[in-house]
Amino acid sequence: MIKFLNIFRQDKNIFNDNIKDIAEVIKKSEFINGTSVKVFEKNFSKFCKTKYSIGCNSGTDALFLALKSLNLKKNSEVLLPAQTYCSTLFSVINAGLKPVLVDIQKDNPTICTDDLKKKLSNKTKVIIIVHLYGECSDIKKIKKIIKNKNIYLIEDAAQAHGAIDYSYGKKGEKVGSIGDMACFSFYPGKNLGAYGDAGAITTNNKKYFKDLLQLRNLGGIKKYQHNLIAFNSRLDTIQASILNNKLKYLNSNNLKRKKIALFYTKNINNKHVQLLRYSKGCVYHQFVILSKKEKKLTKLLTKKNIQWGKHYPQPLHKLGATKKMFKNMNFPNAEYFSTYGISLPIDPNLKKRELVKICDTINSL
Ligand SMILES: Cc1ncc(COP(=O)(O)O)c(C=O)c1O
Numbered sequence: 001m002i003k004f005l006n007i008f009r010q011d012k013n014i015f016n017d018n019i020k021d022i023a024e025v026i027k028k029s030e031f032i033n034g035t036s037v038k039v040f041e042k043n044f045s046k047f048c049k050t051k052y053s054i055g056c057n058s059g060t061d062a063l064f065l066a067l068k069s070l071n072l073k074k075n076s077e078v079l080l081p082a083q084t085y086c087s088t089l090f091s092v093i094n095a096g097l098k099p100v101l102v103d104i105q106k107d108n109p110t111i112c113t114d115d116l117k118k119k120l121s122n123k124t125k126v127i128i129i130v131h132l133y134g135e136c137s138d139i140k141k142i143k144k145i146i147k148n149k150n151i152y153l154i155e156d157a158a159q160a161h162g163a164i165d166y167s168y169g170k171k172g173e174k175v176g177s178i179g180d181m182a183c184f185s186f187y188p189g190k191n192l193g194a195y196g197d198a199g200a201i202t203t204n205n206k207k208y209f210k211d212l213l214q215l216r217n218l219g220g221i222k223k224y225q226h227n228l229i230a231f232n233s234r235l236d237t238i239q240a241s242i243l244n245n246k247l248k249y250l251n252s253n254n255l256k257r258k259k260i261a262l263f264y265t266k267n268i269n270n271k272h273v274q275l276l277r278y279s280k281g282c283v284y285h286q287f288v289i290l291s292k293k294e295k296k297l298t299k300l301l302t303k304k305n306i307q308w309g310k311h312y313p314q315p316l317h318k319l320g321a322t323k324k325m326f327k328n329m330n331f332p333n334a335e336y337f338s339t340y341g342i343s344l345p346i347d348p349n350l351k352k353r354e355l356v357k358i359c360d361t362i363n364s365l
Pocket of ligand 1: 058059060061084085087088130132156158159184185186187197198199
């Protein structure tokens, strides 16, 4: 069986460190707001090249808390792409704001700037850009569109730890440091994943930082201090200690993902298969291909014992919970991706013979 992602194999070299660090947290009974949380926040800000990083319970909460920290009027409009994980949308609705969906690009999984321009209104207060599959959104264009407008930019970087936007020159800018705030998920399968739920928000803004520290911790920083009616969304100390160990290997694992993507790009050659346009700074959380013969191809992959995925099988306007909200709306590219997209195995430690088998199988369609 060629596994889609093998987390145990990926983290084998730090297995003993993780066990030792978990034991340490248990011995010290430092389960909540422990030392590892602060250490991880410091390390993660350094990694993202931001001043601040605030750990929280999940990527979903990171988005919700980031939106709450802006203190916007009820029903303020938030623009977001129609093809992403449900959390991006749910966080907007749960924060009492109005979601406005924007299509993605035809051959790239990020927000379409032409459609974005059409959806902008004087009620638009936030744009959430999603760096889907590890691919950086077209930030330069987006920043130009919102220049001199009072619109906040939030990055949903749940799938893009370490991705770089090169649109500003050779050195590029790290995902997480580009918008007013950026939201990360450390769901186990992510490029940087914990061993349970975990998330973080990064920012360079001191006010957001201070507010977020309280919002995630029932309204205060110290025990029994409750200045705001807030939420319990802390990053577990045990998860933070695992993330500290795994952060050291994020760059090398991202590099391995890039090599796998390059192999796929060079070796997949079938007229029924369309490759996406990925940019240089992409960290390939997913490697997605499009095929009108998606049903036949996925059947073939399964027959050959190759795991595959769908990210995601329904665009946001077709989810059971929200389809009424977006009745009669069309997002052709988002629909195309959800129908014809297939995610190929992206385990950083896939062997060459496994990659050859995957490409041969696809090419034999
Ligand atoms: C793009 C995107 N946004 C948000 C989330 C939510 O993150 P979490 O699962 O940690 O709540 C995810 C994770 O699946 C995601 O892929």
